[in-house]
Amino acid sequence: MNMSHEEEEEENNLSLSKFESMLKTNKVFFFDSEEFEDIVLHYMDTGRINLAKKALRLGLEQHPKSTGLKLVHVEILIYDDKIEQAEKILNEIALLEPTNEEVFIQRANICSKRDQHEKAIEHLREALRYTDDEADIYSMIGMEYLFMDNLELAKDNFILCLENDEEDYSALYNVVYCFDFLDQNQEAVEYLENFIDKNPYSEVAWHQLGRQFYALKNYEKAVWAFDYACLIDEGFLGAFLEKAKSLEKLKRYQEAIDCYNITIELDDPTSFAFLRIGKCYEKLGNNEQALNFYLKTVHEDPLLDKAWLAITDFYISQKNYQKSLYYINKAIGIDGENPLYWRRYANINQYLNFFEEAEEGYRKAFENGDVELDNFLCWSDVLYVLGEVSGAFEILNQAKELYPNESEILYRIVGLYYNIDEEFNAIEALNLALLTDFHKNYILKDLFPHVWESENVQKIIKNHNI
Template identity: 30%
Template sequence: MRMNENFENHRAVLDTVRRFERMLAQQEPVFFDLEDFENIIDHYVTNAQFDKALQACEAALSQYPFSTELLIDRAQVMAMRGDYSEAERQINQVAELDPTNADVAVTRGIISTQRGEFEQAVAFFRAGLEQEPEREDIHFNLGLAYQSWQKFKSAAKHYKQSLRLNPDNETGVQELLHCLDVTGRLEEHEEFFKRFTDDDPYSPTAWYNLGQYFYRREMWTKAAEAFDYAVVIRPDFYDAHHWLADTFVCQEQYRKAIAEFELSFPPGEPTDEALCNIGECYEKLREWEPARKYYQRALEINPEMDEAWFGQGVLLQEQGRWFESIHFFRKAVELYGESGEYWSALGAAENHVGNVVSALEAYEKATEVAPDDVQGWVSWSAILYEQGHYSEAVDLLRHAVNLHPLEAHFHYMLCAYLLADGRLKEAYQTLELALSLNYEQHSLLFDYFPELRDQPALKRLIDQFRK
């Protein structure tokens, strides 16, 4: 499927999509020219809205039943939805009508990619390139196939060629940056992205892509400069405003971030994401009331936005309103139960109001969905320790240590629990290991358990490692 949405007609495409959706909602007859239908379908595919893309294909084919382009689009959408048999049936039908069409090979490549048959997918895409070597979408699909095949250098090569042919492919930029990051080659590609701004210094997309590059490298000042050029050239470049705001957040410049998030959507058409981000910025500034208002506005647009529910819980937590925060944290985990952060926050709130059993359940869930999150394990074991269940706390931390043997934090906590359980020899052995892993973190032992400062044996062992 060719990317028909270029930067210049992006707004026109969105207007067409809205008109299409309005006509469907009002059950009006849907009539568009072929190019408009192609743009509508491409928009949905780009945003991974494959059910809507199929709906647009069906509406288009009812108006243009003999369009080869639409039949190909439908086959590709079916493949992306996982209906491979129907996709193959459809593309075989097109092949009989137009056997020399390069999109037949491309579509078969997409089907193979979706099936995980990457070698075959690459062969199909290369066959398509032999017919049309300057097709940026074929290079992009080759990049996807190689990336899925874990061949990141080959993927990067084709993403780069795709961007040379079409610098407006934002997805291509993101995938290229990911591949370069994975292979440790980000730094050496600065000139590749700068070349686009050198060739066309008035291209907002070129500056936007350069900003993405610097953002990935955490070079915040340069990223902000690049995004700023993009929005100066094109003030209604909403994605660039969003990323400029994100860059300011990374620099903890929250008021600047708020101003840019306010510009990251068309006037009068705020998005739930932008409103939630603004709420979070006010939260960081500890301005609770405007933060609450923005989180609430986000929920008015999207009542199932877990981030906004969680944000309101954090606001209440920060104000010491623990009991009230529980409702919001529970709603957040109900909507998105795969966040260890959400479950840990719920656990902390439940524990604070004395709901120990509920807190333990929440922390258990936190470690289940996010076993790499240190805080979940520490907080869960700390409750057991506080309840006097020293042996259970030891067993839990041993499990955490087995999962993260190089995490000194766990070893220090385990040392304290072993001491409380009267297992001195094991405690000192554990402390030695913790000190060898990270001596500086030994202060954690006394932060969590101040009473241990008075144990001379511990102090001697720590002093030995200092020397």
């Protein structure tokens, strides 16, 4: 019988293989207590709790006094939320071994489960007095401070962890996470540069340094840092991707394309890489290749809205509105609740003077969550063109609730009031619009030329311009 990949992995480990064999044959083999600990922890780490419990039971039968196995038992009890039972065993161990660091660590785990993070930290500080592995304890203290949202102290403890174990990459990621959360990008750069001075071949540190330079918009330096990460680890997908993004920011589009192509060679092609390559080709003016990669993107991920919008916008930029309408309709067919699709659908129909379809698009965009100012403005403009003045008013009043002092709304309201001969309200709205943003009075000229040309309106505008 062919063995599964997992079984092959377990065969590589003598103890695990022997234990599996024992379970299959019902024979009882002898293992020393440390072997049992490793077996139980292996099953816990791989999520096979029933096997972990079985191994623990057999282990305790063979080694009933083993402190290590009792501590593993405590871990399983904590996992099962049997906290009181776990505490009872811990108290028994503490009486026999008062300086056993694991007792303090497990007590900290219990406190952490109860959201008593300050108490957990006290236990971990006790563990520090007796441990040979300070790095792990500092990392645990850091995590407790993270749970308490104390990012500064979390960062300090992850840094202490790295001082004791420079290869603890999860601690390095956590340090950088804290710097990021605290908006301390420049401080992160200084920390990472010092770390790299001591660990020049740490591709993770170079990659994180590149990310900080990118956040600081120093794209030249970002490329430089990502380059080192890629040189140290030629299969570092994330570093190649972020180097490509930085090259795009520097408008070095062909180099960015080359970098994205490396990511495609390293792993299965991603829709993100195809989309970015398409964007780069479009920037280079190579429309044929741009379209080719946009089509590859939607083939790879038919639900990626950015890809459908890229194809639609590509055809809009070519003024090929029929083609862009075809593609946005395909996108809506895939996801009819995407407000971005409906907004584009409305824009294209407005270009083509299909005002009823455009009105439907803006309405559907709103119904699916689009409350951007532009959507309200375009929607009201289309309703006005269709002669639905009361509908246009309704939309602008809705917009006004979200954007109370927006001159683009106010000037449109002026035009609509004049259309229904409510001159008093129109003048009041015009004075408010001119006070809010005098320079946008061109909206009246563009959308309501007959209102703009009115003597009274010109007089009010001139008075405001004095």
